[in-house]
Amino acid sequence: MRSVRTATATDAPPRVSWGLVPAGLLSASAVLLFGVRAAVPGYVLLVAALALAFIVNRALFRDLLLVALGLLIISTISVEANIDYPNMALMGTVLTLAVLVPYLISRHGYRDHAIRFPIRTGQRWNTPERWYLVIVVGLGYVILPTYFIRSGAYQNWPAVTAPDEIARLFVGVGFVGIWDELFFICVAFTLFRRHFPDWQANLLQAVIFCSFLWELGYQSWGPLMTFPFALLQGYTFKLTRSLTYVVCVHLLFDLVVFLVIVHAHTREWLAIFPY
Structure with a gap:
């Protein structure tokens, strides 16, 4: 197999490379670990991905190993929504x-x-970026009540x-x-981008992102929402290069998630949503 070179400032990642095979296997292992909850097959696929990466390209292996370690650590606990104090402490520590x-x-x-957390970029948000924050809230207001309540997914969160x-x-x-933004964007997406074009790196991180959210509770037809959201977050980070901005986008969306879950369990509260 031909060696896969890590991209530099003057050398863009190849459009097609053997490195996509182990990277794809690594993302697929997240589907097994978090989506299907099949631990043993998931670990086997994860190890296979690393072994193949070691053969294909050592630099790729080093970066995939970092992502794999993160996945391995997460897999040691259940990430189902549980807000008991001990579980919150455990989950917070593991994540x-x-x-x-x-x-x-x-x-x-x-x-x-390679792994950075660009909080203060020195760049002011422009008008489209500010309007996008408003649009995110509007989309959440329209989409989330229908998803959570009609699919019954709100029951994956406690009343x-x-x-x-x-x-x-x-x-x-x-x-x-x-x-989510710290791991899936600043760790996974960033490391994938060192070896693959942005759109491929974004797809790879979105598969992992979506798998994690499935176990968290975004089930039923949730992936039809969470997968595009993951892609948008990766693309937004590529454009803005700002962790602060993508976190703000996510927190605004999650604010609507929180309000909808509260309303879904107690319908007389926050009766402001269309569904």
Whole structure:
């Protein structure tokens, strides 16, 4: 097999490469681990992806290993929506490690700066970017009530009525939304982009993103919504190069998610949604 070169500033990634095979297998392992919840086949596919990457290209192997470590860490727990205090602490710790471990290995083990978290870019948001935030809220208002209530997916989240329960749901939804961008965009998408064209890297991360959200609770016809959302987030990050901006987009969407879930469980509350 021909070696796959890592892209540089003057050398764009090839449109077709053998590296797509192990990268595709790695993304497919997320479907098994989180979507199908078949741990053993998922781990076998993950190991096969790394083994093939090692044969095809060592640089690709190093980067896929970081993504694989994140997936492996996440797979040690269930990410189903559970806002009990012990589970929130456990899930918060595991998800943090899934980002922190690849970052530390990249920074201190590989001694590169591939994984970055661009919070302050120095660039002001332009008018289309500001309007996009408004559009995101509008789309969430139209799409999310229909999805959650008509599909019954809201039942994958606990009913909350007490103030502390509502607060925990709010914090949990927001935390996972921020983490999504840290791992799927700043880690997975960024590392895939070193070896593949942006559109291929975006598809690879979106498969993993969508698989994780399936286990989290976005089931039924949820992937028809979450997969395009993942692609849009990757594309938005490519355009803006701003973690802050994609996090704001995600949190605005998740704010509507939170409100819809509360309403779906207690219909007399927040009766403001069309469905």
